[in-house]
Amino acid sequence: MNALSDLRPVLLVTGLLVATLGAAMLLPALVDLAAANDDWMIFTSASMMTMLVGLGLFAANRGAPKGLSTRQAMLMTVVSWVALVGFGALPFHWSGIVPSYTDAFFESMSGLTTTGATVITGLDNVPPGLLFWRGLLQWLGGLGIIVMAIAVLPMLQIGGMQLFKAEAFDTAEKILPRAAQISTSITLVFIGMTGICAVAYMAVGMAADDAVVHAMTTVATGGFSTKDASIGYFNNPAVEWIAVVFMILGSIPFILYVQMLQGRFRPVFRDEQVKAFLSFLGAAILAGWVMAHFSENHVGLEALRHSAFNVVSIATGTGYASTDYGLWGPHAVAFFFIIMFVGGCAGSTSCGIKIFRFQVLLEAVRQHISQVMYPNGVFRTHFNGKPIQDRVVASVMSFFFLFMAAFVVLSILLRLTGLDTLSALSGAGTALSNVGPGLGEIIGPSGNFQPLSDVQKWLLSAGMLLGRLELFTVLVLFLPRFWRS
Structure with a gap:
């Protein structure tokens, strides 16, 4: 019997995770109970059923x-x-x-993948427990993504993620105990950052319940809001600037925060990925500022604020909206469409292609140009001061190709289901990049995914999963060779 044919370890871990999710459902039940809302019974029932299945799987495969x-x-x-x-x-x-x-599956997928696309209308009148559950889904999804990026993807050598492989993960057998150790440190950092963000929101006038939910979805770069108008509802510059700061913090590798708590500050300032990410954001915000100002929708410092907020929101994959940036002109539509693919740093909660892959690609191009100019020279690609192995470069290039191929296929499928071209293209892009809002009147920053057909929602749900799990992890399951011994 080969290792794959024994599914017990897979079912064991899945059961444990499902049981944990079931336990988490009791939190929104308490929120509804405190608010005297009858939905607490729904969460309690869902919790019992989820924990029963999860613990059953765990017990059966111990x-x-x-x-x-x-x-x-x-x-x-x-x-x-x-x-x-x-x-x-x-x-x-x-x-x-x-x-x-x-619709429920779409909302749940959008939550756990920290995409932020929603099919719920009338959020302002939704019971508090459900609003809390949406925020908690994104918070748990963000935490799971960080642990996966640090523990699982480097071991699987997916899309160049092996660049971030820790020495402790040299063998597959070490992954679970080591993941448990490192996830504890990251969870504490995650909780601390969420708490600080919530306090900051409350300090500038946001109600406690709104502050907690927005803190969870800001740090997780998820983008679910308690209001239909998203962050724009509060019409508060201080709220927007706080969101900008914590969206950026959520897009930086969390392992660096753990190192800072250990007294190691040098890696933070020397990390090439972080420097490239912050430089990109700076340039993109300036470009957005110019577009917002000359569109005359917002001018001066107000234009800078809206540019900073919306550029950071889209580039990090958070997906909050403070204004309809589609009104800044056709060039703005193209601009936001492009930056939605970029994403933040590997090992963070953000999504998209990730900054490090662009850096590796540029290094490969630089090496190739140097080799053409000086055929007898020896040139090596580097990342964070270390040589990049050829297989990492090949892996990154494969990821770019697969990402673009998936984008084209998903766009065509959405177009065939009747979506207009702009909605199909931006819908595919926003799903694969786990951003949230698309472009156009239907799914744009002032729109909603509710009008889409069931087929379109299932396609977008598949796109969200594909993008969140870095493509290879999902697509490899469709290869017959994967299932052979």
């Missing part, structure tokens, strides 16, 4: 061999993510806040 093979780790990542989304959708469906399980 004798599973320790450690995961590479193929088991890939399967576990996809299976657990889909299972969590499926159970996370239950409160949405049972509450009746959405008309179908399709």
Whole structure:
């Protein structure tokens, strides 16, 4: 029996994660109970069912061999993510806040993948427990993404992520105990940052319940809001600047924060990925400022504020909106469409292609040009002062190709289902990059995904999962060779 045919380790981990999600459902139940809302019974029922299934899977597979093979780790990542989304959708469906399980699954997928696209209308009147659940889904999803990026993806050598492989992950057998250690430190940092963000929001006038939910979705770069008008509802410059700061902090590798707590500040200031990310944001904000100012929708410092907020929101994949930047002109539409693909740093909660991949690609181009100019010279690509292996460069190039191929295929499929071209292109882009709002009248920053058909929602849900799990993890499951011994 080969390692993959024994699914017990996969089901064991999946069961544990599902049970944890079930326990988390009790928190919004308490929120509704405190607010005297009857939805607490829905969350309690969903919690009991989810924990029953999760603990059942865990108990049935307790004798599973320790450690995961590479193929088991890939399967576990996809299976657990889909299972969590499926159970996370239950409160949405049972509450009746959405008309179908399709909508509930879409909302849950958008939450756990920290995409931020929503099908719920009338958020201002939604019960507090459901608003809290949406925020908690994104918060848990953001935390899971960081741990996955540090523990799982480097081991699987996906899309160049092996650049960030820690020495402790040299073998698959070490992944679970080491992941448990490192996730504890990151969870504490994550909780601390969320708490500080919530206090900051409250300090500038946001109500406590709104502040907690927005803090969870800001630090997780998720973008779910408690209001239909998103952050724009508060019409408060201080709120927007706080969001800008914490969206950026959420897009920086969390392992650097752990190192800072250990008294190691040098890596933060020397990290080439962080420097490139901040430089990109600075340039993009200036470009956005010019467009906003000359569109005459916003001028001067107001234009700078809206540019900073919306550029950071879209580039980091958060997806909050403070204004309809589609009104800044056709060049602005193209600009925001392009930056939605960029993303933040690897090892953070942000999504998209990620800054480090652009850096590796530029290094490869620089090396190739140097080799053409000086055929007898020896040139090496470097990242963070260390040589980049050829297989890492090949892996990054493969990721770019697959990302673009997935974008084209998803765009065509959405177009064939009847979506207009702009909505199809931006919908595919925003799903794969886990950004949230698209472009156009339907799914733009002032729109909503509710009008889309069920087929379109399932396609976008698949796109969100594909983008969040870095493409290879999902696509490799469709290869017959993957299932052979």
